[in-house]
Amino acid sequence: MTDRVPLLRVKDLTKTFGGVTAVSNMAFDLQEGKLLGVIGPNGSGKTTLVNLITGFVKPTAGRIEFKGKEITGWPPYKVVSEGISRTFQMVRPFYQLPAYKNLIVPLYSPRVKKLAGGKYGNRDAVALDLLEEVGFERDAYVSYKKAGALPQGYLKRLELAKSMALRPDLIILDELFSGLSLAEVSSIVPIIEKLKTQGKTIIMIEHRLKELFRIADRVMVLNYGRKIAEGQATQVMESPAVKEAYLGSEAE
C-alpha cells in the first residue's frame, strides 16, 4: 500500500441516538479513485454512516477527514462544497419541476460556479447533457416530464444525475439499486463504471451484492454499527463473522 494521504479518512466515528448506538468506533481509509462497497443487514448503520460523512447528522465522537482536512460536523452545504455528494435511498426529487429542471438546483451551487471559473453558463443545456449521461433518451419527452410523474427507474437515474451535477470528487450512492429491476440495474452499472474510469471515488451502499462485487475494489461489512470485515469481496464473504451476520448463527 502507498502511504499517501487518503481522500477520505474516518477515525473512531461514533453516533448514538438516545440509547441506541447506530455507528460505533468506525474507522476506514479510502484512497482516491477507488470504489468502496458498504454492505450489512438492515439497521447496521449504513445510512447513518452516509449521513455522518455528508453532515446531515453530527457525530457523537470521532473524526472525518477529507483531502487531509477535517470536516467533522460541517453542515451539508459546506461538505458538498469540498467535493462530496450523495444520493438518497428514498429518492428526493423536486416533484413539481420537470426532470431536467431538477438539476438546475445543484448546478446553481457555489461549487459548480467555482469549478466553472465564476460562470454558470447555460444550465438548461448542461442539465440535459447530464440526463443523457445517466440514460435519459436524448430529445425524448421524458426529460421534460414532471419528476412526480417519472417511474422509479428514472427517478433513481435523476438522483444519480443530481449528485453528478455537483462534479464531486467523492460520490456516495445510498442503495441506488434498491427497487430496480435486473435490467435497470445492469443499465446503470456501466454509468458507475464510467465514473470510475473518470477517476471519481465512490462509496456504494448496496444490498445487491452480485452487481456490487463486480465493480467494487473493496468491500466493508457492517453489523450493529460496527465494522466486522473489510477487504476483497471474495475474502470478506468467507469471513465467519460475515456469514453469521447474514445467515444468523448456526444452531448448536
Place this chain on the structure above:
Amino acid sequence: MDRRKERIDRGVKARSVDIFALTSYREMIYLLIPGAVPVVGLLCFTPLLSDYWREVIISTAIYALLAMSWDMLMSAGLLSLGQSLFFGIGSYLAGSLNYYAGLPPILTLPIATLLGGVICTVFLLPVLRLRGVYFAMVTLVLPLMLSRLVEATRILGGTEGLTGLTSFPNQLTALFIIELALLGVLFGFRRIMGSDYGLVIKGISDNDRSVMSAGLNIYWYKTQVLFLGSSVGCFAGAFGTHMDMFAGMPGFALDYSIMPVAAAVVGGTGTFAGPLIGAFILVPLSEMLRALGALRIVFYGLFLVIFVVGLPEGIFAYIQRKYQQIERWVDVS
C-alpha cells in the same frame, strides 16, 4: 382547402422559450396582453373612478401587496399567518420617523421598507428552521405580542397611537405611488421566481434536504426570501400609515393577516398575479356588500366558499389555462 382549429400558444411557446423568434404581430400581441392588462387597468382605468372607489382601490392595493408578500414567503415553504407583523412594523417605523423626526413620506417610505425588512427578518430568524404550522404559529403570535407591548409600555403613543402624520399631496399621487409599487412587486417577484434562483426557492419548499445536499445553504436563501417578503409588507404598512395619517395598534390587527391569505388562496398561490387578483375581488366585494349590514359577513363567507370550491387551483390558474387554450382557424393544405 380544409380548415382546422389550432391553439395559438403552440407555436409561440416552441419559439419563445429561449429565443424570441416570433413571426407576426399577432403572436407578439398574444404574448404581451397578459402583462399589459394589469398595467393599463391600474394606471389608466383606476384614475377615472370616483374619489370613493379610488379610496377602495388604494386599500385593495395595500392588501394585494400583503398578499403577494405572503405568496413570496409561501414559495419558500414559509407559511405566514402574521402579515400584520410586517404591516405593523412598517406602519410604526414610517409613523415614528414622520412624527418624531419630521421626515416626509418620500423618505419614510423607502426607509421603513428596507429597515422594516431587516427588523422583521431578524425577528423571524430564530424560527426560520421551523416549517409549516410551527412557523405559522410564531408569525401569528408575534404581532399580537407587539401590540400588547405597545399597550403595556405606552411607547409610541400607546393605545392612542401617533396621530396627525403627513399625508400624500393628493389622492391621485397616492394612487399612482401604490399602483407603481404593486406593478413593480408583481413583475419583479414573477421574474425572480421564473429565474434559476426561483427554482432553488421552489426546491426548498418542495424538498429542503435535497437542496441541502445540492450544496446550498437553505437558511441563507430563506433569509433572503424573508427579507423580500417582509419588506414588501412593511412598504404596505408605511403607505397605509401615511394614507390614514395615523400609526397605531390597529396596524397589528388580524385583518392584515387573514385577508392576504384569503386573497392568495382565492387567486391561486405561487403566481403573485393570483393573490393580486384575489385581493382585487375580495376587498371591493366586501365594500359592495356593505349595504347588506349584518348579513355582509354571511355573503362574504359564501363567496369565499364558492370560489375555493369552484376553482380550487385559484382564479389566476383558471384564467391562464383558458387563455392558453384560445384557438384560431388555420388552413390545412
